[in-house]
Amino acid sequence: MTAVDAVLFDLDDTLCEYRRGGAELLSLAFDDVGVDPFFGVDEYHARYEEFLAETDDMVELRRECFAALAADRDRDPDLGRAVADAFAAERDHGNVRPLPGAAEAVERLAADHRLAVLTNGAPGMQSEKLAALPFRDAFEAVVHAGYDAPRKPEPEPYHHALDLLDATPERAVHVGNSLTTDVPGAHAAGVRSAWLSDGSDPDPEPHYRLGSLRDLTTPPWLG
Structure with missing residues (x-):
């Protein structure tokens, strides 16, 4: 198999995660507005993509999504927007921590690979997360899919x-945790996939399965 000289990393739940999860923040937002919760974080995530095309940033997207969730429950859409504003006030995009093994993996791969971040997410939000990571300077390029280019899995x-890294698909690997965006997107682009496993049976099947990012300290494509 062709040697690998470029590695693309997903960001959310691959390199880092929020110290405070969405469920906790949503609960705090309802408390701040002074109403009983009338939808859950899973319902928010399920509706998220509906509002991508019609909104310009994450704050506006969340406001319109929460407004729609409120209307679906015969609540005033402006109440949903108020909950979204409270959620945004509680959220600190810089309050993230690296996933186990992330620092070791990035340090090892940076020694002999060109690295980039490829993330679905608004540039302002994702840049805050990346800036909070101790290994941020290891990446030569960052692509905000959905803004700089179509969203993964396109x-x-x-x-x-890869163009920014002056690399080719056949000599690249994409590392990510999602079987709906990262793995099929890599395959569509002709790039090998390294999936950060959640223990499920993957579909589609990635080229490499990672128990944690520590597995990348001995890259599986060198075996």
């Missing part, structure tokens, strides 16, 4: 990232 953001 192949275009992978090709854009």
Whole structure:
């Protein structure tokens, strides 16, 4: 198999995670507004993508999503927007921590690979997260899919990232945790996939399975 000289990393739940999860923040937001919770974080996540095309940033997207969730429950949409504003006030995008093994993996791969971040997410929000990570300077490029290029799993953001690295798909690997965006997107772009396993049976099947990012300190493509 062709040697690998470029590695693309997903960001959320691959390199880092929030110290305070969405469920905790949503509960705090309802408390701040002074109403009993009338939807859960899973319902928010299920509706999220509906509002991508019609909103310009994460704050506006969440406001319109929460407004729709309120209307679905015969609540005033402005109440949903108030909950969204409270959620945004509680959220600190810089309050993230690296996933176990992330620092070791990035340090090891940076020694002989060109690295980039390829993330679905608004540039302002994702830049705050990346800036909070101790290994942020290891990445030569960052592509905000959905803004710089179409969202994963479309192949275009992978090709854009590789162009920035002066790399080719057949000599690249994408590392990510999602079987709906990261793995199929990599395959569509002709890039090998390294999946950060959640213990499930993957579909589609990635090229490499990672128990944790520590597995990348001995890259599986060198075996």
